[in-house]
Amino acid sequence: xxxxxxxxxxxxxxxxxxxxxxxxxxxxxxxxxxxxxxxxxxxxxxxxxxxxxxxxxxxxxxxxxxxxxxxxxxxxxxxxxxxxxxxxxxxxxxxxxxxxxxxxxxxxxxxxxxxxxxxxxxxxxxxxxxxxxxxxxxxxxxxxxxxxxxxxxxxxxxxxxxxxxxxxxxxxxxxxxxxxxxxxxxxxxxxxxxxxxxxxxxxxxxxxxxxxxxxxxxxxxxxxxxxxxxxxxxxxxxxxxxxxxxxxxxxxxxxxxxxxxxxxxxxxxxxxxxxxxxxxxxxxxxxxxxxxxxxxxxxxxxxxxxxxxxxxxxxxxxxxxxxxxxxxxxxxxxxxxxxxxxxxxxxxxxxxxxxxxxxxxxxxxxxxxxxxxxxxxxxxxxxxxxxxxxxxxxxxxxxxxxxxxxxxxxxxxxxxxxxxxxxxxxxxxxxxxxxxxxxxxxxxxxxxxxxxxxxxxxxxxxxxxxxxxxxxxxxxxxxxxxxxxxxxxxxxxxxxxxxxxxxxxxxxxxxxxxxxxxxxxxxxxxxxxxxxxxxxxxxxxxx
Amino acid sequence: xxxxxxxxxxxxxxxxxxxxxxxxxxxxxxxxxxxxxxxxxxxxxxxxxxxxxxxxxxxxxxxxxxxxxxxxxxxxxxxxxxxxxxxxxxxxxxxxxxxxxxxxxxxxxxxxxxxxxxxxxxxxxxxxxxxxxxxxxxxx
Numbered sequence: 128x129x130x131x132x133x134x135x136x137x138x139x140x141x142x143x144x145x146x147x148x149x150x151x152x153x154x155x156x157x158x159x160x161x162x163x164x165x166x167x168x169x170x171x172x173x174x175x176x177x178x179x180x181x182x183x184x185x186x187x188x189x190x191x192x193x194x195x196x197x198x199x200x201x202x203x204x205x206x207x208x209x210x211x212x213x214x215x216x217x218x219x220x221x222x223x224x225x226x227x228x229x230x231x232x233x234x235x236x237x238x239x240x241x242x243x244x245x246x247x248x249x250x251x252x253x254x255x256x257x258x259x260x261x262x263x264x265x266x267x268x269x270x271x272x273x274x275x276x277x278x279x280x281x282x283x284x285x286x287x288x289x290x291x292x293x294x295x296x297x298x299x300x301x302x303x304x305x306x307x308x309x310x311x312x313x314x315x316x317x318x319x320x321x322x323x324x325x326x327x328x329x330x331x332x333x334x335x336x337x338x339x340x341x342x343x344x345x346x347x348x349x350x351x352x353x354x355x356x357x358x359x360x361x362x363x364x365x366x367x368x369x370x371x372x373x374x375x376x377x378x379x380x381x382x383x384x385x386x387x388x389x390x391x392x393x394x395x396x397x398x399x400x401x402x403x404x405x406x407x408x409x410x411x412x413x414x415x416x417x418x419x420x421x422x423x424x425x426x427x428x429x430x431x432x433x434x435x436x437x438x439x440x441x442x443x444x445x446x447x448x449x450x451x452x453x454x455x456x457x458x459x460x461x462x463x464x465x466x467x468x469x470x471x472x473x474x475x476x477x478x479x480x481x482x483x484x485x486x487x488x489x490x491x492x493x494x495x496x497x498x499x500x501x502x503x504x505x506x507x508x509x510x511x512x513x514x515x516x517x518x519x520x521x522x523x524x525x526x527x528x529x530x531x532x533x534x535x536x537x538x539x540x541x542x543x544x545x546x547x548x549x550x551x552x553x554x555x556x557x558x559x560x561x562x563x564x565x566x567x568x569x570x571x572x573x574x575x576x577x578x579x580x581x582x583x584x585x586x587x588x589x590x591x592x593x594x595x596x597x598x599x600x601x602x603x604x605x606x607x608x609x610x611x612x613x614x615x616x617x618x619x620x621x622x623x624x625x626x627x628x629x630x631x632x633x634x635x636x637x638x639x640x641x642x643x644x645x646x647x648x649x650x651x652x653x654x655x656x657x658x659x660x661x662x663x664x665x666x667x668x669x670x
Numbered sequence: 671x672x673x674x675x676x677x678x679x680x681x682x683x684x685x686x687x688x689x690x691x692x693x694x695x696x697x698x699x700x701x702x703x704x705x706x707x708x709x710x711x712x713x714x715x716x717x718x719x720x721x722x723x724x725x726x727x728x729x730x731x732x733x734x735x736x737x738x739x740x741x742x743x744x745x746x747x748x749x750x751x752x753x754x755x756x757x758x759x760x761x762x763x764x765x766x767x768x769x770x771x772x773x774x775x776x777x778x779x780x781x782x783x784x785x786x787x788x789x790x791x792x793x794x795x796x797x798x799x800x801x802x803x804x805x806x807x808x809x810x
Contacts, residue, residue: 134792137791145789284766407809
């Protein structure tokens with residue numbers, strides 16, 4: 128876990144004071160809502176349908192129990208006793224009062240947290256692999272590199288008024304658990320001849336024009352990492368489109384001029400930027416990396432797990448993943464109870480997860496882009512105790528990566544941009560497929576729902592995706608098949624005409640029934656779809 | 671009218687000409703860049719320029735920040751002015767990008783500007799100002 132030094136703390140404290148001043152000016156009527164808007168947006172404060180929503184940054188999705196408890200405290204003190212974990216590994220509070228916001232941020236700052244750049248046309252919170260530091264397949268822990276980017280991008284003077292928002296993900300494994308190529312910049316740490324470097328994928332994203340980021344450079348020597356990122360951003364800041372908000376993301380620039388031409392311009396800019404001395408010395412990376420040293424794992428732990436409790440055994444098989452350290456495991460806590468709101472957790476549940484992290488996971492938690500929580504380092508002999516505590520807090524949903532582990536945006540229940548509700552659709556689908564046996568039989572099936580074309584619910588990357596649209600004042604739901612946000616990244620294809628609220632649930636069921644009929648041994652839903660194509664599914668869905 | 675100026679030398683009296691006009695007859699000493707002008711076109715002439723004014727027709731259009739840095743990185747020492755939709759809370763970023771004078775379209779409260787530009791003592795990244803980045807403070 129990264130720990131702030133006096134410099135980091137001074138910057139975050141200064142932000143709290145600055146925002147307090149800005150809020151006071153707004154409340155005193157010295158600045159208009161129009162002038163205040165870009166200021167609050169730089170600080171994650173949105174005006175939604177019913178109230179202000181505040182998005183708090185959880186850098187690369189990593190936090191400790193003290194920070195997690197603060198999130199519960201915020202929910203209790205300033206909100207309605209719950210928070211919503213997001214697809215960008217952050218947390219949102221839906222019922223914030225503007226005048227209380229400065230105090231809220233001051234509370235967050237006491238645990239080295241903030242809401243800086245969680246919105247606005249700037250570089251947003253850096254996301255990463257939720258299994259970082261625990262996964263067997265990583266070549267390095269990506270988080271020090273994400274932290275380096277966090278510091279570089281925080282209040283970057285040149286890149287705070289970009290054409291559009293800018294999202295960066297850093298991973299270090301071939302298995303992509305962070306939807307890396309669906310980011311504006313996706314970085315994969317790679318090794319070549321014993322040296323660490325970074326592969327840069329630029330111009331991915333979802334939204335109304337989904338694109339998979341092309342590879343711009345396969346190996347940036349690690350000492351050039353920040354200079355190369357700066358060059359990527361400068362080319363975008365200068366030449367990204369500003370005439371049309373829907374064409375302003377970097378993916379459009381890269382698409383319009385071509386990946387090769389974009390890469391050439393970056394290379395040219397990089398040759399200049401590299402002379403400016405913006406890359407910190409290796410000692411700085413070493414300083415940061417030391418915070419992410421492996422925890423003091425015990426050796427010789429018993430690898431055998433008592434599976435006599437059948438409910439525990441089911442959870443173990445579904446939600447617990449192998450750890451690189453013998454005797455340890457990665458625990459996934461699903462925030463997707465049947466009929467619940469995906470990603471929501473009560474203050475009490477947040478506290479339970481904090482307690483478990485402190486007691487059983489070397490004080491570490493992760494937030495995943497699938498809106499779940501991870502305890503990254505749990506000793507196998509402790510798994511049963513962890514499960515029991517989770518079960519008591521209604522957090523032992525054994526549905527990781529199954530059809531009811533749905534990603535959904537807040538939709539029209541909260542969001543002022545939405546065209547349709549997402550949450551009730553998620554609830555209805557999860558309820559339809561509530562039977563645990565049935566879900567497990569369907570296997571890995573990533574279902575993702577967005578309530579508007581902005582695609583916060585990642586529907587393009589769903590094995591099954593659902594997009595809510597407004598059709599003449601009526602909510603209508605389009606179905607897509609075949610997307611993926613993993614290393615087999617792909618954009619889903621629309622099946623045909625949309626459905627009403629109940630119709631979409633039926634359509635999903637018909638698609639899964641078809642899959643069961645057509646699948647070959649070992650095939651996931653998306654594999655079968657890729658093998659047979661859209662036609663058989665279309666026939667099943669539309670009859 | 672320049673409302674906020676952070677330089678000691680005299681204000682250039684000559685009116686700023688457009689980039690195209692400047693490139694046609696480059697005896698002017700003041701030039702104005704629009705957001706889509708390529709600042710690099712001025713690099714061969716920086717020695718003879720005493721004012722470069724960069725236009726911000728809308729505060730959301732951040733191209734001028736890159737233009738400013740490019741000019742400072744190329745060694746430009748003259749006045750670099752931000753003109754147009756320049757707001758209180760942008761001036762600190764602009765200063766870090768190398769601007770040293772500001773001509774906002776609508777008048778700004780000088781106290782608010784002063785508070786905004788002195789809000790932060792530490793900066794994470796190296797930019798076009800004299801601030802020493804935090805990583806350098808940490809490691810010398």
